[in-house]
Amino acid sequence: MPEAIMPTDLPADPAVNNTYSYGVRAGDTLHIAGMVSFAADGAIVGEGDIEAQAEQAMKNMKAVVEAAGGSMDDIVRTTTYLVDVADAPIASAARARYFTGPVKPTHTVVGVAALGRPAFLIEIEATAYLGD
Template identity: 70%
Template sequence: MKSSVMPSQLPPGPAERTVYSYGVRAGDTLHISGMVAFDAEATIVGEGDVEKQTEQVFQNMRAVVEQAGGTMADIVSTTTYLVDVADAPVVNAARARHFTGDVLPTHTVVGVAALARPQFLVEISAVAYLG
């Protein structure tokens, strides 16, 4: 059994236009799409500021996992896409604030030439175990 997870805190427009779900729960596993720095109105938060964008990304990720009935402690794996890998320490500092459980999720960092919009500096996808 699988179901789409579409929290009201995230804008429906981007997902509708590009044909995706913010999260998909398949049994006890939740796959979270790459989160970017959109607010509820699809405005980009923190344009030019990777720290503000990263905070918004984690707020959006939290909205998806909580809508599915979990917490940030249920996230087991993340993949971070950065336009500038020199920004990794900023992301790591945010991870330390948002992932505080006994078992920290795995983490892969990928440097990319660009993300879906030129204003995006960071995108993070995740997998959670909700069993």
């Protein structure tokens, strides 16, 4: 049976208002929704600052995987959505600070016209394997 993963250090309102879970664990697989730069109080971190937004999105991803009992080393796949693909090196630098294990997750970068709110510059979704 799938289990919703809703870390307390992420704001509940965006997920509730838009009918989603931050993470869903199904067996040994954890599906992590697109992480954006929400602070715990629901404020947007780093409006207009891709570096701050990338860092916050990665912090939020870490919170979800840890709430499910895993670590960043358990993430096996990511997709990064960027409003400006010229920001890809900044997103990669944030990834390098969080994915430090011996096996790096796969990564796809997608350029998009817009994200869920005009202030968002980056969104990162992921899949983790939480088996042995």
